[in-house]
Amino acid sequence: MIKKEEVLEKLPEMGRVLTIEEREQVLDEMQVRAYRKNEPIYSEGDVPSHLLCLLSGKVKIYKDGYRAAFAEENYVTAAAAFEPSVIASIPIDLVRQLITRNPQLAWFFMHRLAVALGRSDARTVNLTQKHIRGRLAESILFLKESYGTEEDGQTLSVYPSREDMANLSNMTTSNAIRTLSAFVQEGLIVLDGRKIKILNEAALQKTSRIG
Amino acid sequence: MIKKEEVLEKLPEMGRVLTIEEREQVLDEMQVRAYRKNEPIYSEGDVPSHLLCLLSGKVKIYKDGYRAAFAEENYVTAAAAFEPSVIASIPIDLVRQLITRNPQLAWFFMHRLAVALGRSDARTVNLTQKHIRGRLAESILFLKESYGTEEDGQTLSVYPSREDMANLSNMTTSNAIRTLSAFVQEGLIVLDGRKIKILNEAALQKTSRIG
DNA sequence: GGCAAAAGATGTTATTTAACACAAAAACAC
DNA sequence: GTGTTTTTGTGTTAAATAACATCTTTTGCC
Numbered sequence A, B: 001m002i003k004k005e006e007v008l009e010k011l012p013e014m015g016r017v018l019t020i021e022e023r024e025q026v027l028d029e030m031q032v033r034a035y036r037k038n039e040p041i042y043s044e045g046d047v048p049s050h051l052l053c054l055l056s057g058k059v060k061i062y063k064d065g066y067r068a069a070f071a072e073e074n075y076v077t078a079a080a081a082f083e084p085s086v087i088a089s090i091p092i093d094l095v096r097q098l099i100t101r102n103p104q105l106a107w108f109f110m111h112r113l114a115v116a117l118g119r120s121d122a123r124t125v126n127l128t129q130k131h132i133r134g135r136l137a138e139s140i141l142f143l144k145e146s147y148g149t150e151e152d153g154q155t156l157s158v159y160p161s162r163e164d165m166a167n168l169s170n171m172t173t174s175n176a177i178r179t180l181s182a183f184v185q186e187g188l189i190v191l192d193g194r195k196i197k198i199l200n201e202a203a204l205q206k207t208s209r210i211g
Numbered sequence C: 001g002g003c004a005a006a007a008g009a010t011g012t013t014a015t016t017t018a019a020c021a022c023a024a025a026a027a028c029a030c
Numbered sequence D: 001g002t003g004t005t006t007t008t009g010t011g012t013t014a015a016a017t018a019a020c021a022t023c024t025t026t027t028g029c030c
Helices: A004-010 A020-029 A067-071 A092-101 A103-129 A132-147 A162-169 A173-185 A201-210 B004-010 B020-029 B067-071 B092-101 B103-129 B132-147 B162-169 B173-185 B201-210
Strands: A031-035 A040-042 A050-056 A059-061 A079-081 A085-091 A189-192 A195-198 B031-035 B040-042 B050-056 B059-061 B079-081 B085-091 B189-192 B195-198
Touching: A020 A085, A020 A092, A050 A092, A067 B103, A085 A092, A092 A103, A092 B103, A103 A132, A103 B067, A103 B092, A103 B103, A132 A162, A132 A173, A132 A195, A132 A201, A162 A173, A173 A189, B020 B085, B020 B092, B050 B092, B085 B092, B092 B103, B103 B132, B132 B162, B132 B173, B132 B195, B132 B201, B162 B173, B173 B189
Parallel strands: none
Antiparallel strands: A031 A085, A040 A079, A050 A085, A059 A079, A189 A195, B031 B085, B040 B079, B050 B085, B059 B079, B189 B195
């Protein structure tokens, strides 16, 4: 069982800009739920009525998470737990209320949306302007930035399948396998099953830029 | 000379959510300026200190406009007037103040950012999953949606060069020229210099989907 | 008008990447 | 364990698209 009091501490940056009373209200109306591995969280076409916050675990989102509720569109993607995960859901009406009363929260979300928009545009450039090697190198670096590494500081702490890597980098699974092998040959990375260990990050960054 | 009073009327949806006093303040601090054709508006690396609103004319933006100021990043793109244009610039500090006091304005911007993020993601899919014909067809339809048509309801009211079409669709100029010609052969469009007249929008939409 | 520069058009070739076929290995079920 | 499915790996072929060369037409400028 998850204690709600512990949850708000984890609501990453959002909790910080809330007043005591607002926190109370969030705790009151929020639902917290655990998901098993591969359990669906939302499906394409669903109406987003809650702001979803991933508290722990990992989720495979096919496009995005918190965007749909604000755009007042339905989900165009689906999401499922990638490993056992805990998710808090806050009714979007409450979020709207809070934003109305707390301008700092409004800035918080605007800022995140604007940053996400910049990233999305950068990703478009990455996927359209770079060749296979550059795209795959970028994906590996992206995974490191997003999820970090194990204690050695080199091994990614996510273990994506070759197919996942292919989807992330917009290429066929065959080409992801082949190109990963090439990176191993060149001493950029080491593979151990699905574990990816970065040996030469500088060279990987260079590959991401020039292919 | 442009009268400021006339300007606020034109600030598209933003003006609507402002109170009388807020409008006064915007009018007071806002600068309005005309740009000649091809005159640069901002350059890559500039620090965005104002919210820019295009009042009339057309601007060629290489990536986006109002995003950078909220993301608190510098411009990663450049923009120039595509034809004679008028632009209002509102200090971002004032916008921040207004948002703090007027929650509706916060919602307005959040909504737009969220919608733009959805579009950006859709564009990524468009450019990565579709083949040349699909991408070019989509670009033509996009231009119709964004800028509309002349009185005949068929001729686009923008006149992009072949190179512009190529950049928009992520292909070489040669291929843009060739594919546009193919569309003419197939009776989808008619070309007259840079004018593009849509003859068969349904078929164009089908081409955009299936290539 | 006449020249220079830019834009448009078209054909040929080279490269990249997807598609496909198949085999080996690993994960999973019973 | 044994059979089954999924994932991974590798080679071959075919398709899409970029790169390049060349020519024509249009545009802008003096």
